[in-house]
Amino acid sequence: MAMKLEKVVPFGRSLDEYMKMFNLTKSDVNKHILGVGDGPASFNAEATKIGVNVTSIDPIYQFSGNEIRKRFNEVVDNIIDQVKASPDDWIWSYHKSPEDLKSNRIAAINEFISDYERGKLEQRYLTGELPQLNFKDKEFDLALCSHFLFLYSDHHDYQFHFDSIQEMLRVSQQVRIFPLLTLMLQRSPYLDRITQEFRKLGYTVSIVKVGYELQKGGNEMLLIS
Numbered sequence: 001m002a003m004k005l006e007k008v009v010p011f012g013r014s015l016d017e018y019m020k021m022f023n024l025t026k027s028d029v030n031k032h033i034l035g036v037g038d039g040p041a042s043f044n045a046e047a048t049k050i051g052v053n054v055t056s057i058d059p060i061y062q063f064s065g066n067e068i069r070k071r072f073n074e075v076v077d078n079i080i081d082q083v084k085a086s087p088d089d090w091i092w093s094y095h096k097s098p099e100d101l102k103s104n105r106i107a108a109i110n111e112f113i114s115d116y117e118r119g120k121l122e123q124r125y126l127t128g129e130l131p132q133l134n135f136k137d138k139e140f141d142l143a144l145c146s147h148f149l150f151l152y153s154d155h156h157d158y159q160f161h162f163d164s165i166q167e168m169l170r171v172s173q174q175v176r177i178f179p180l181l182t183l184m185l186q187r188s189p190y191l192d193r194i195t196q197e198f199r200k201l202g203y204t205v206s207i208v209k210v211g212y213e214l215q216k217g218g219n220e221m222l223l224i225s
């Protein structure tokens with residue numbers, strides 16, 4: 001699996017952000033969870049500490065912790081500058097300011113890096129990528145995908161989204177995806193068709209409002225079971 005790290009924005013979110021983005025409840029955290037495209041999120045590290053059974057897959061796990069941190073350091077200031085240059089695009093309720101966002105992203109990657117080697121040995125961080133996952137049918141109760149599908153609609157086409165979601169549903173009872181917006185803050189052009197197609201296939205599909213919003217208007221997740 002060839003991947004160029006310089007194409008990746010390794011920004012990661014915390015357990016608390018995952019709880020809010022995906023409306024995770026106490027009963028959800030007793031489930032066997034797959035995090036798809038978890039990157040340098042501290043979700044797995046923090047969740048493991050409190051006894052949650054989480055496996056994360058991401059193509060960047062072929063790289064070392066030092067390489068991932070180096071890439072983060074290369075891009076972080078530029079991204080925060082872009083955020084500062086578009087003040088109307090963001091909601092500062094969870095993160096209080098661009099500087100607060102930066103320090104929360106630094107805290108997340110620090111927590112991730114401190115857990116990464118151990119997590120790899122424990123097979124909690126596995127190299128893999130959509131649209132194909134190396135897991136058995138229904139190995140997980142819940143598959144989460146944060147800030148990859150729909151967000152990168154300009155980089156991945158409808159078929160990639162359809163195949164990826166179908167694959168997540170093959171390995172998991174339920175799938176949740178957040179956000180539903182693209183990087184340009186538009187609702188993904190694939191969302192309506194994805195909703196219709198999976199309903200036709202017999203799945204229950206809903207768009208659920210959540211208590212987390214950073215991209216303006218980005219406070220909904222897709223839930224398919």
Ligand SMILES: C[S@@+](CC[C@H](N)C(=O)[O-])C[C@H]1O[C@@H](n2cnc3c(N)ncnc32)[C@H](O)[C@@H]1O
Binds near residue numbers: 013040130
């Ligand atoms: C913006 S980061 C989001 C990280 C994490 N999910 C979060 O929200 O904190 C997007 C992640 O998607 C990963 N990614 C890129 N291509 C992928 C693919 N084909 N399948 C799964 N993940 C992929 C990247 O390596 C990166 O870590």
